[in-house]
Amino acid sequence: MSKPASKRQKQSSFKSTASEIPAPFSKASPAIQPFLEQLDPAHVYITHIDRHPPDAKKQIFLIPVLLNGAIAVLLAWRIYAAVPVYWAIVTHLLGYASSATVDTTNTTRNEQFKVLAKRTLMFLVDFLLFRFIGPWPLTFFLEQPCNPVTWRWKLGFQPKEIVVRVSRNWDAVDLMKGVKQGDESPFFKTRILPAIEKSFMRSKTGYLMMDKSWDLDFQSMLDAHTLVKQEKLKMEHVDKLVLVHMEGVGWLAWQWETDSDVIEDRRKKVVAFKEVLTKLGKESLFWKWMEIVEQERDADGGFTLERQQRVAERVEAAFKKEGVDFDELTNGVGGLEELPVKDA
Numbered sequence: 283m284s285k286p287a288s289k290r291q292k293q294s295s296f297k298s299t300a301s302e303i304p305a306p307f308s309k310a311s312p313a314i315q316p317f318l319e320q321l322d323p324a325h326v327y328i329t330h331i332d333r334h335p336p337d338a339k340k341q342i343f344l345i346p347v348l349l350n351g352a353i354a355v356l357l358a359w360r361i362y363a364a365v366p367v368y369w370a371i372v373t374h375l376l377g378y379a380s381s382a383t384v385d386t387t388n389t390t391r392n393e394q395f396k397v398l399a400k401r402t403l404m405f406l407v408d409f410l411l412f413r414f415i416g417p418w419p420l421t422f423f424l425e426q427p428c429n430p431v432t433w434r435w436k437l438g439f440q441p442k443e444i445v446v447r448v449s450r451n452w453d454a455v456d457l458m459k460g461v462k463q464g465d466e467s468p469f470f471k472t473r474i475l476p477a478i479e480k481s482f483m484r485s486k487t488g489y490l491m492m493d494k495s496w497d498l499d500f501q502s503m504l505d506a507h508t509l510v511k512q513e514k515l516k517m518e519h520v521d522k523l524v525l526v527h528m529e530g531v532g533w534l535a536w537q538w539e540t541d542s543d544v545i546e547d548r549r550k551k552v553v554a555f556k557e558v559l560t561k562l563g564k565e566s567l568f569w570k571w572m573e574i575v576e577q578e579r580d581a582d583g584g585f586t587l588e589r590q591q592r593v594a595e596r597v598e599a600a601f602k603k604e605g606v607d608f609d610e611l612t613n614g615v616g617g618l619e620e621l622p623v624k625d626a
Contacts, residue, residue, distance in 0.1 A: 303531060304458065307524075320505045325448050328524055329520040329521070330483065332487055336439035338487065343430075350422040357419070360408070364408060371401070433500040444517060444520060445488030447492075448502070449497075450493075454528075457469045474524055567600065567601055
């Protein structure tokens with residue numbers, strides 16, 4: 283799971299001259315420290331949870347699979363067809379007769395120019411094909427330490443997936459150097475803010491978020507899910523974060539989600555939860571769920587961890603009695619963790 287030591291130990295090349303941590307960042311939570319250990323301090327990262335339906339992710343990922351597969355077949359065919367031609371040319375250059383040899387005594391000057399032009403064009407087309415298109419299937423299928431195919435093969439298509447974007451063609455030094463750091467940096471306005479714009483985040487799955495400023499760190503995404511399985515990390519702790527390393531301070535984080543975003547997301551989840559139960563003819567369970575949560579929340583002593591656990595036990599028992607799997611149902615709407623009923 284861990285990356286090569288050279289990457290983990292690589293340090294950013296700048297030192298902050300600011301006496302305070304630049305806004306809007308703050309010290310990263312210790313809860314995500316195991317995840318931060320997998321990242322390169324030289325880069326800037328954006329993490330969030332991709333909650334698009336698995337079927338949509340499959341359909342979107344199928345397009346690059348088919349495209350890169352077709353390109354790989356084309357390149358393989360071109361190699362198969364071109365090797366004999368290039369071998370004949372090399373043999374001729376070495377002084378041996380071959381199919382590439384041109385009989386200058388029995389051909390006109392125009393015919394010789396045509397042969398030259400044809401071969402020059404072939405060299406040019408093959409160079410462009412393998413120089414600019416050839417890397418596509420190579421990086422898609424074979425790039426190390428991880429590539430899109432390996433990522434999907436190991437992770438599959440999940441209802442909730444951790445997406446890790448890493449800065450491309452710019453780095454932490456660009457965001458945190460000089461007088462203007464953090465949200466005052468032009469890189470914050472031109473690289474980070476467009477990448478977390480609300481409509482952009484809602485309309486695209488994680489795989490479609492690669493562009494000239496951001497790439498996907500496939501290995502870090504697999505590492506994050508491994509940490510979640512090992513219970514060393516919780517998904518919600520890396521949702522909607524911008525991460526950057528500051529020498530002398532350590533990792534900094536900014537969670538860009540606003541209170542209004544949280545409330546709206548909670549409302550939508552509760553509505554979806556109610557609609558699913560209504561379709562099942564179990565709308566009464568929705569009101570039972572709200573009743574249980576409100577009873578435990580309003581009890582003396584506050585909504586402690588013990589009371590939250592009691593809510594889970596009572597709700598699961600109520601749903602089980604009606605033949606409904608509560609966990610499966612809530613996972614289908616993106617989870618109902620930490621949903622305060624009064625905000626919904």
